[in-house]
Amino acid sequence: MDNQDELRRQRQALKDEMEAADRGEFQAMSGASFADPKPSEGAGARLRDRSPEGPDLSMVMDIPVRLTLEVGGSDMPIRDLLQLHQGAIVELDRQAGEPLDVLVNGTLIARGEVVVIEDKLGIRLTEVVSQAERLQSLR
Incomplete structure (x- = not known):
């Protein structure tokens, strides 16, 4: 399996984790309980394993992402x-x-x-999109 396939698999695993959390499911996707977890293998094992605190996201915390502020179109x-x-x-499609x-x-x-902020532009967040809406946009 190449790196792209592994990243796709990990992304799907994260998406499944977040969807399950939104539904309030705290059982592992394999159906195993916390008391009897199945051992996992491979690079994505920490993403698949569940704990009462939620998925272990330490593997993805240093992945760079592109943050874009859109004024209009x-x-x-x-x-x-x-x-x-x-x-x-x-002329843009937004009002001042x-x-x-x-x-x-x-x-x-x-x-x-x-x-x-000290001669630099920044943004003050006024609304954060819910996790459910973000998941919906991934589909």
Whole structure:
């Protein structure tokens, strides 16, 4: 099994863990109880094993993700896109003062407002998307 297959399998295992947690299930996916856990093998064993505290996510904590703040968007024909030049103004699909979308690897996780912190831009989160909504967007 190559690294990509292993990562896909681990991602699916995490997704299954989160879905099971949302449903309130605390039994291992294999059906084993906590008192009689089945031994696991392989790199993803810690992700599959359950404990009363939840899945062990230590394997994924150092994986880098892309955090993107989306101000807005605009649909336009290629003709108009090719005519853009320095100083051109593009109207976006959001009103001034509307919260920005916060995306992680393209998945909406929160909304917030722009703040200035010592001459740098930042964001104050005003709404965090629920875990159930985040899982739904993965499907």
